Amino acid sequence: MVLKKGDHGSAVQELQVKLNTHGAKLAVDGWFGEATEAAVAMVQRRAGLVVDGMAGQKTIEVLRGDRDSRRLQEKHLQAAADRLGVELAAIKAVNAVESRGSGFLDSGSPVILLERHVAFQRAGAAGFDTDLLAARFPNLVNRTRGGYAGGQAEWARFDNLRSVTSQAIAIESCSWGLFQIMGYHWDPLDYPSVDEFQWAMASGEPAQLDAFVRFLELEPALVKALKSKRWAEFARLYNGPAYKENLYDAKLAQAFATAERLAA
Known part of the structure; x- marks a missing residue:
C-alpha cells in the first residue's frame, strides 16, 4: 500500500506517529495533507530515497529502521536524468507513474509478470510445438494474453514454463522489475546474454532503472517527448493507444508538478 496526499484513516495515523518519531511535528489526525507530505519528503531526503512525498514500502522500511541496499535512491534518478538529458522532475514523474513502486517481492525475488502470449511466440521461434503446449498448459503458453497469477505466484508460473520449454524462454517471456522491461529485449539492450539480464534484474532497482534507460535510449522519440514534457505523446509511445483509458x-503531468514542488 502506498499512502499519499489526500488519503485518510488509521494507516495515515500510524504513519504520522512514525514520522513524529523521526523529528516531524504532525497532528496525528489521520489526514495526509501538505504537512504530512512534507514530513515524508524530509525522511526520504535524509535517507537518500527518491523524494516523492508518498509513503510506500521503501519509506516505511526507513521509518522502521530497515535499509535495503538494492533500493532505488534519488542519486540514481539524477544520474538517469543526466544520461538522458532530461529534467530530474521528468524522470521522477515517470518513476512515480510507470514503475511498480517496488522492484522486489517480500521474498526478495524480482517482480515479474509472465506474458503467456510472448511465451507462445518465443517457444514457436525456438521450434517447440506451440499448439501442443497451449493445449496442455494454456496458462503458460497461449495465443492470447492472460493467465496472470500475480505476486510470488508468477515465479511458480516461471518455473513451470521453464520446465516445459527452457530457462531462456521463461526469462524472455516475463516483464521484469520496476519498469516491466520484457526479457526478450536483453539483446537489443546490449546485455551479454539472457542470463546476464536476469542476474542484473535480481541485483537491485538501480540495475532495473538502467534497463529502462537503455530502453529509452533505443527510442529517441520517447526521450524527445520526455525532454519536452509532452506527456500524452510519451504515454502513447510507452503504453500504447489505451493510455487515455488509464x-x-x-x-505524469501531476507527478511532474509534485516533483517540482517538493524540490523547491
Whole structure:
C-alpha cells in the first residue's frame, strides 16, 4: 500500500506517529495533507530515497529502521536524468507513474509478470510445438494474453514454463522489475546474454532503472517527448493507444508538478 496526499484513516495515523518519531511535528489526525507530505519528503531526503512525498514500502522500511541496499535512491534518478538529458522532475514523474513502486517481492525475488502470449511466440521461434503446449498448459503458453497469477505466484508460473520449454524462454517471456522491461529485449539492450539480464534484474532497482534507460535510449522519440514534457505523446509511445483509458498523461503531468514542488 502506498499512502499519499489526500488519503485518510488509521494507516495515515500510524504513519504520522512514525514520522513524529523521526523529528516531524504532525497532528496525528489521520489526514495526509501538505504537512504530512512534507514530513515524508524530509525522511526520504535524509535517507537518500527518491523524494516523492508518498509513503510506500521503501519509506516505511526507513521509518522502521530497515535499509535495503538494492533500493532505488534519488542519486540514481539524477544520474538517469543526466544520461538522458532530461529534467530530474521528468524522470521522477515517470518513476512515480510507470514503475511498480517496488522492484522486489517480500521474498526478495524480482517482480515479474509472465506474458503467456510472448511465451507462445518465443517457444514457436525456438521450434517447440506451440499448439501442443497451449493445449496442455494454456496458462503458460497461449495465443492470447492472460493467465496472470500475480505476486510470488508468477515465479511458480516461471518455473513451470521453464520446465516445459527452457530457462531462456521463461526469462524472455516475463516483464521484469520496476519498469516491466520484457526479457526478450536483453539483446537489443546490449546485455551479454539472457542470463546476464536476469542476474542484473535480481541485483537491485538501480540495475532495473538502467534497463529502462537503455530502453529509452533505443527510442529517441520517447526521450524527445520526455525532454519536452509532452506527456500524452510519451504515454502513447510507452503504453500504447489505451493510455487515455488509464489517464497516464494526466498522471505524469501531476507527478511532474509534485516533483517540482517538493524540490523547491
